[in-house]
Amino acid sequence: MLSVVTSTAAPRTHRVHPAWWVAGVTFLALVGAAAFRAVPGVLIEPLRAEFGWSVTTISAAVAVNMALYGLTAPFAAALMERFGIRRVVVGALLLTATGSGLTVFMTASWQLVLLWGFLVGLGTGSMALSLVATVTGRWFVARRGLVSGILTAGGATGQLVFLPLVAWADATWGWRSASLGTTAAALAVVPLVLWLLRDRPRDVGAVPYGGTAADDVDPVRTGAARTAVRGLVSAARTTPFWLLAGGFFICGLSTNGLVQPHFIPAAHDHGMPITTAAGLLAVVGVFDIAGTVLSGWLTDRVDPRVLLLAYYGLRGLSLFLLPTLFGPDLHVSMVAFIVFYGLDWVATVPPTLALCREFFGPRAPVVFGWVFASHQVGSAFAAFGGGVIRDVTGSYDPAWLVAGALCIAAAAMSFLIPRRPAAAGTALPTDPEEAAAAQAHG
Numbered sequence: 521m522l523s524v525v526t527s528t529a530a531p532r533t534h535r536v537h538p539a540w541w542v543a544g545v546t547f548l549a550l551v552g553a554a555a556f557r558a559v560p561g562v563l564i565e566p567l568r569a570e571f572g573w574s575v576t577t578i579s580a581a582v583a584v585n586m587a588l589y590g591l592t593a594p595f596a597a598a599l600m601e602r603f604g605i606r607r608v609v610v611g612a613l614l615l616t617a618t619g620s621g622l623t624v625f626m627t628a629s630w631q632l633v634l635l636w637g638f639l640v641g642l643g644t645g646s647m648a649l650s651l652v653a654t655v656t657g658r659w660f661v662a663r664r665g666l667v668s669g670i671l672t673a674g675g676a677t678g679q680l681v682f683l684p685l686v687a688w689a690d691a692t693w694g695w696r697s698a699s700l701g702t703t704a705a706a707l708a709v710v711p712l713v714l715w716l717l718r719d720r721p722r723d724v725g726a727v728p729y730g731g732t733a734a735d736d737v738d739p740v741r742t743g744a745a746r747t748a749v750r751g752l753v754s755a756a757r758t759t760p761f762w763l764l765a766g767g768f769f770i771c772g773l774s775t776n777g778l779v780q781p782h783f784i785p786a787a788h789d790h791g792m793p794i795t796t797a798a799g800l801l802a803v804v805g806v807f808d809i810a811g812t813v814l815s816g817w818l819t820d821r822v823d824p825r826v827l828l829l830a831y832y833g834l835r836g837l838s839l840f841l842l843p844t845l846f847g848p849d850l851h852v853s854m855v856a857f858i859v860f861y862g863l864d865w866v867a868t869v870p871p872t873l874a875l876c877r878e879f880f881g882p883r884a885p886v887v888f889g890w891v892f893a894s895h896q897v898g899s900a901f902a903a904f905g906g907g908v909i910r911d912v913t914g915s916y917d918p919a920w921l922v923a924g925a926l927c928i929a930a931a932a933m934s935f936l937i938p939r940r941p942a943a944a945g946t947a948l949p950t951d952p953e954e955a956a957a958a959q960a961h962g
Contacts, residue, residue, distance in 0.1 A: 538721065539659040539729035543667050545709075545716040546655050547674045549609050552706045553644040554678025555686075556616050559702055562686045562798055564785045566695040567632070575785070577629045579907025582781050583900040584637030585644075590772070590896020592645025594748045594889035599646065600654050604719045608646055613706045613713065616643030621703040624696040649892055653885050658720055662730020669816045672869060673809040683805070687784075687798035751886035760879045763933045764872055765891050767828060769898035770930040771868050774835060774923045776895075777902030779804075779861065786916040791848030800850075800858050807862025815867035824871030824878075828934035831871075835864050836927030843917040875937065 564578050599608050619639030626632055652671040660667050682702065689698040721728050721736050728735045755761040780801070787797035818827055838860055845854045876884040876891060902923065909919045 537729050538718070538724045538726050541716045542655060542659050542718060543671065545712050546609075546651060547671055548709050549613065549647055549713060549717075550651070550671060550674030551678040552613065552702075552709050553616065553647040554674060555682035555702045555705055556620060556640050556644055559620075559682065559686050559698065562683065562690060562784060562794065563695050563698065564781065565788055565794060566690055570695075571629070573629050573632075575907040575910045576904070577907075578632065579781065579904045581629075581632045581637040582907075583777075583904035584633055585641040585900075586772075586777060586896050586903055587900035588638065588641030589645040589648060590893040590899070592642055593648040593650050593892050593896075594752070594886070596646045596648060596650040597654055597885075597889070598748060600650070605651070605654060605658075606713060606717045606719060609651065609713050609717060610710055612643045612646035613710050614643075615646075616640050617703045617706040619643060620699050620706070623699050650889060653888075657885075658728065658736070660729045660731075661735050669813055669870070672866065673812050678805075683798045683802045684795070687795045691795055748886055748889065751880075751883050752890045754883070755880060755887045755890065758879065760875065760937055761887065761891070763937045764875060765894040767832065767930040767933050768868070768872060768891050768895040769901075770832070770926045772895035772898035773902040774839065774927050775865055775899075777899030778906050778919060778923050781903050782906040782910070782916055782919065785910070787846055789916065790846035792846070792850070796850060800854070803855075803858050804862040804865060807859050808865040811863035811865060811867045812869065814863070816870040819870040819874050823939075824874045825934055825937050825939070827871040828868060828875075828937075829931050831864055831868050832927045832934060833931035834860070836924040836931065838864075839920050839924030839927060842920045842924075 564575060567573055567578055568575065596608070616639070619635045622639075623632065623635050626635065649672070652668055655671070656668050682705070685701065686698040689701055718724055722733075727733050783801060784794055784797040787800070788794055815827065815831075838857055842857060845851070845857055847854075872891065873884070873888055876888045880887045902919075906916065906919045910916050
């Protein structure tokens with residue numbers, strides 16, 4: 521009888537369930553990763569002024585960063601299964617800090633591509649949505665949706681916190697201080713990760729939040745990377761995958777790829793101070809959090825296809841208006857654009873993920889990893905293309921108009937997604953090993 525009392529009382533010794541500490545430190549890691557992705561938009565003008573590099577050259581480094589950030593994501597879960605969450609996150613933070621810190625010594629543009637493009641891209645990619653899926657899948661049974669939404673908003677919070685600080689540091693002490701500041705922020709998170717982040721609830725004598733010991737399944741040490749590739753091959757045979765991936769390609773193109781790196785220099789072209797433009801993007805981060813939570817709530821109540829149709833369509837119309845809103849002074853019309861764009865920034869994630877679950881079942885996390893990869897490839901395309909358009913035409917205006925037209929196309933693609941999967945069974949894992957690895961990714 522005593523043994524029964526002891527075993528049932530043990531979990532109650534945690535006043536705060538360890539899952540919440542894990543979620544908290546994961547949030548901080550994601551905030552740090554977001555800081556690195558937000559910085560290039562502020563530093564384009566300072567780098568042009570010091571080194572004489574073209575916008576196209578600097579944008580090439582940003583494009584490599586964004587592409588690797590997305591293409592790393594489908595395999596990051598495999599690394600976490602093989603080496604553990606804590607080791608992967610610590611390694612990713614150190615890699616991004618190294619890439620950012622060494623930029624203060626660069627003298628050639630290829631070094632910018634190597635450091636900001638490859639090193640920071642690989643590091644931040646290892647802390648992308650795959651980290652969110654892995655942490656919520658292992659540590660939470662109850663409140664998974666809430667925690668996923670909060671962690672996804674970590675990127676917006678990083679943009680909110682660091683953009684004005686980076687712009688201020690650049691204006692006060694130069695771009696090198698801003699780069700070193702983000703490096704220090706990433707290194708500061710490392711001790712917290714080592715202290716609080718654990719791979720599984722059993723490591724601290726707990727069970728997943730809202731679950732039982734049976735929910736804490738053994739890790740899949742092999743086959744996860746192979747399953748990621750199989751997931752792509754299987755999903756690529758279906759029309760919904762291409763419609764979702766195509767829409768998300770345009771989503772990344774019109775947010776992370778175009779607005780995030782090029783809004784500040786575009787506003788500066790029209791006479792707006794860099795610090796003011798950075799503050800506006802920070803406001804995008806504020807409303808991004810609200811928009812993500814609201815979109816998650818709506819996804820439970822409204823057809824996800826209708827939501828995507830509205831999100832992409834309204835985003836396209838707003839981009840058509842943007843060239844007329846720029847000016848040296850801040851007007852109400854520009855503030856209204858910023859508020860709307862913030863609400864719409866990643867509002868597409870919950871309905872896209874819901875449709876992946878509808879069509880691909882247990883393999884949805886793996887398939888969504890590839891859909892997210894298309895998002896970042898679109899980001900890379902726009903990051904580089906926006907710089908080329910600016911150098912060739914002397915203005916960003918054509919870039920906003922092209923992005924607006926593509927958003928209208930994404931709205932049409934969302935409308936074409938069938939209401940029910942025609943052959944859902946073909947997209948599910950076909951053997952026990954695949955099924956186990958797919959579950960590990962989620």
